[in-house]
Amino acid sequence: MSRPTSRLLYLLSLLQMRRDWPGSVLAERLDVTPRTVRRDVERLREMGYRITAMKGPDGGYRLDAGAELPPMLFDDEQAVALVVALRAASASGIGIDEPAARALASIRHVLPTRLRHRVDTIDVSTIPATGSSPPPAVDPEVLVAVSAATHRREVLRFAYASDTADRPARRVEPHHVVTASGRWYLLAWDLNEDDWRIYRLDRMAPRTPTGPQFAPRDVPGSNPGTYVAARFKGSGHADQWPCVGEATLALPPEQVIPFAGDGVVTAVGHDKCRLRAGSWSWTALATWFGRFDAEITDVAPEELAHAFTTLADRFRRARALHRAE
Structure with missing residues (x-):
């Protein structure tokens, strides 16, 4: 690597790989003398990189963060x-x-x-999830403020979109920022409710100053992403639906799979399939099966079968009321 420009780029890539480099190791990697390494380091400093020379028997160099963004090197x-x-x-x-x-x-x-x-050739188009509108964009400054309080373990004060004008700012211990399906959430311990709460960042307006530092609590289940996903499903701690059932649909598998979500589809002949799925309640799950507009048989467990009966009675009453009008 005799060309100065190529050698300089290689030196920069080495410094970006790890925190400390002994001078002799850099010289060996670059196949130059330690004196040449010192000259190349000076050239990088002139370009805006903050490189600290370390003292010691062998000496060395460290690439530090600077006040301005210098030229970057990417493979x-x-x-x-x-x-x-x-x-x-x-x-x-x-x-x-x-x-x-x-x-x-x-x-x-x-x-x-x-x-x-x-x-x-990379052209990316994004669409919202089926049946939903695009989530409101989160202000980058809100993300930075919430993330900073989370990182520093400082009590966060904020107003929430659903709050009345006379409500005091909420006070929480922010633990983790979680993103799912284009939405951003804060998992926090609410100091007023004395319980875990999940807040949408697009509805938050952080207040300054932040509060005192706090000792982090253990998130139920240890994994914040799993815990948030579980709460969205109406479960306690495990990322799974509290109500899971199955039934046979009079439809070929290929017509069910695109709309099955996280359900499991098993072929039963060429014109039927077995669908196993979950939801937050048995009636919600029965309604979900009904969306396929097909005959439903072999329902299990009994709770799901009872939910179909409940819905059938409810729909019959709705029909009767409509006729009476």
Whole structure:
């Protein structure tokens, strides 16, 4: 690696890989003398990189964070990953579409031709989940404020969209920020309710200053993502539906699979299938099976069969009331 420019880029990539590098090891990696390493380090400093020289028998160097963003170095895989992430920014639920577009333009401008051709073929379109509207975008400043309080373990004060004007700011111990299906949530211990609560970031307005530091509590089940998913399903701690049942549908599997969600479809001949699914209640699960508009047989367990009876009676009463009108 005799060319100065190539050697400089390689030196920078080495410094980005780990925190501390002995000078002799860098010289060996670059196949140069320690004196040349010192000169190359000075050149990187002139470009804006903060590189600290470490004292000791062998000496060494450390790449530190600087006050300004210096030129960055990415390999091919990193460059492609950045482009994919930036193109999909609109699906993140954070209001960064315009900054992401500017960052993408900046990166594309400096890409070598071979990479530019590759990333130009990446075209990402996002659509909301079936039957739902796009989630409201989260203000990036809200995400930063909530994440900062979570990282520093400081009590967070905020107003919530459903609060009345005269309600005092809520006080919580923020534990984890969780994202799912384009929405962003805060899992926190509510100091007023003395219980775990989940808040949507797009409905939060953080207040300053934050409160005192707190000792983190153990999240039920230890995994915050699993706990939040479980709460969304109406379960206590495990990421599973509290009500799970199955039935045979008079439809071929290929007509059921696209709409089965997290249900499990098993073929029963060419014109029937067995569907196992879950929901937060038995009546909700029975209604979900009914959405396939097909004959339903062999229902299990008994709770699900009873829910079909409950719905049938409810629908008959609704029909009778309609005729009476």
